[in-house]
Amino acid sequence: MSTPARKRLMRDFKRLQQDPPAGISGAPYDNNIMLWNAVIFGPDDTPWDGGTFKLTLQFSEDYPNKPPTVRFISRMFHPNIYADGSICLDILQNQWSPIYDVAAILTSIQSLLCDPNPNSPANSEAARLFSENKREYNRKVREIVEQSWTAD
Amino acid sequence: MQNHDEIPVEPETESTAFNMDFEADDDWSNYKDSDVMQQQSAIFEQDAAKFPFVGDKEPLSSLEAEYESGSPILLQKIKVLGKEFGAIRRTRGDGNCFFRSFMFSYLEHILESQDQAEVERVKTNVEKCRKTLQDLGYADFTFEDFFSLFLEQLESVLQGNDASISHDELVLRSRDQSVSDYVVMFFRFVTSGEIRKRSEFFEPFILGLSNTTVEQFCKTSVEPMGEESDHVHITALCDALGVAIRVVYLDRSSCDKDGGVSVNHHDFVPTPSDGATAGTVCDLDLFGWVQTAKQEGE
Numbered sequence: 001m002s003t004p005a006r007k008r009l010m011r012d013f014k015r016l017q018q019d020p021p022a023g024i025s026g027a028p029y030d031n032n033i034m035l036w037n038a039v040i041f042g043p044d045d046t047p048w049d050g051g052t053f054k055l056t057l058q059f060s061e062d063y064p065n066k067p068p069t070v071r072f073i074s075r076m077f078h079p080n081i082y083a084d085g086s087i088c089l090d091i092l093q094n095q096w097s098p099i100y101d102v103a104a105i106l107t108s109i110q111s112l113l114c115d116p117n118p119n120s121p122a123n124s125e126a127a128r129l130f131s132e133n134k135r136e137y138n139r140k141v142r143e144i145v146e147q148s149w150t151a152d
Numbered sequence: 153m154q155n156h157d158e159i160p161v162e163p164e165t166e167s168t169a170f171n172m173d174f175e176a177d178d179d180w181s182n183y184k185d186s187d188v189m190q191q192q193s194a195i196f197e198q199d200a201a202k203f204p205f206v207g208d209k210e211p212l213s214s215l216e217a218e219y220e221s222g223s224p225i226l227l228q229k230i231k232v233l234g235k236e237f238g239a240i241r242r243t244r245g246d247g248n249c250f251f252r253s254f255m256f257s258y259l260e261h262i263l264e265s266q267d268q269a270e271v272e273r274v275k276t277n278v279e280k281c282r283k284t285l286q287d288l289g290y291a292d293f294t295f296e297d298f299f300s301l302f303l304e305q306l307e308s309v310l311q312g313n314d315a316s317i318s319h320d321e322l323v324l325r326s327r328d329q330s331v332s333d334y335v336v337m338f339f340r341f342v343t344s345g346e347i348r349k350r351s352e353f354f355e356p357f358i359l360g361l362s363n364t365t366v367e368q369f370c371k372t373s374v375e376p377m378g379e380e381s382d383h384v385h386i387t388a389l390c391d392a393l394g395v396a397i398r399v400v401y402l403d404r405s406s407c408d409k410d411g412g413v414s415v416n417h418h419d420f421v422p423t424p425s426d427g428a429t430a431g432t433v434c435d436l437d438l439f440g441w442v443q444t445a446k447q448e449g450e
Binding site: 004007008011012015064065082086088090093094095096097098099100101122 | 184185186189290291293294295297298330333334337340341371372375376377378
């Protein structure tokens with residue numbers, strides 16, 4: 001069945017294949033255009049360097065008028081990521097606009113990794129360490145990076 | 153534009169009280185963003201059940217009844233408006249009310265006037281807006297669906313072809329979320345494109361309004377659904393489409409004119425830029441943003 005949401009997602013996918021931004025990849029499940037798997041690579045020369053973080057994006061028929069539900073599958077340690085992997089990011093909530101496609105969503109999440117907003121913490125421990133003890137924060141991030149290689 | 157006393161003072165806003173029982177051990181950290189979002193959308197749904205996007209025609213007396221115990225100057229102004237307007241329609245106050253009112257009023261105007269030349273003129277301006285977005289680096293596929301849906305509505309109010317619709321159907325479509333939201337987004341794209349294209353012109357007004365950059369303003373206050381419109385949005389949309397807009401303010405300011413009360417209004421008249429054709433259609437009237445008025449003798 002072809003709906004506006006599905007048609008739009010096909011175009012999102014085409015764009016992501018033809019013109020993939022650095023350090024991200026994503027694709028719908030074989031038989032379900034509404035559910036995507038994605039990987040974000042930790043940006044070079046940051047504590048996140050080398051990490052491969054998996055996410056899922058669940059779209060509804062309201063897309064692109066409503067944002068998808070995006071969630072990390074890989075374990076994360078970040079001020080704006082909850083224990084269950086959901087992400088506190090304005091463009092995925094009240095600042096959403098259909099202007100963002102999947103590539104733009106993943107790029108925004110990638111830049112959130114190195115540029116957290118400790119003022120709206122989803123993980124208060126990570127937010128505290130980020131502001132008070134950068135060394136310990138970075139050590140925890142490295143642990144998460146290493147875990148990202150072994151987790152299935 | 154800088155005329156601050158024309159910024160509408162929300163008339164007698166009755167604050168909607170949401171009964172939230174706070175328990176002593178209720179801790180905000182127990183609530184996640186998704187919970188807050190969910191609650192917010194539940195509140196919107198409650199509202200949605202109560203008010204359609206665009207309401208039925210109501211006599212001005214229904215507005216009068218509402219303000220009966222309110223400020224006498226509002227009642228006087230409603231009487232004055234009654235001489236000029238036969239009826240009002242209310243729109244849902246969900247942050248998109250300006251765009252939804254504009255959609256309905258404009259399409260209704262075309263449906264009633266069957267003004268082919270006006271449709272051609274606006275279509276030319278819509279193509280210019282498309283070009284603006286392309287020049288600004290927007291990917292076509294992020295906005296083309298919204299453009300084609302608006303153009304479809306524009307075609308359909310012209311009578312005499314298979315896709316033509318009646319006035320009743322226009323009302324239904326204006327209340328159908330899948331149509332209305334797409335048209336609202338079309339206007340948001342057009343508005344954002346116009347502001348970005350003429351960022352030098354808009355910058356001082358944006359600074360006065362929100363103290364952010366033009367880029368940030370478009371990203372946070374124009375492009376997302378549900379962000380309310382202010383004079384910057386209206387000016388940009390009016391210029392981009394070349395459609396004049398009149399906003400009537402139902403506020404408590406005294407507007408004595410020759411001893412009698414008059415209702416202040418602001419006319420947004422398009423400035424023709426780089427040869428954009430400017431029309432003279434002026435048919436949108438808002439009271440305090442949430443009500444559209446219908447000109448008498450339709």
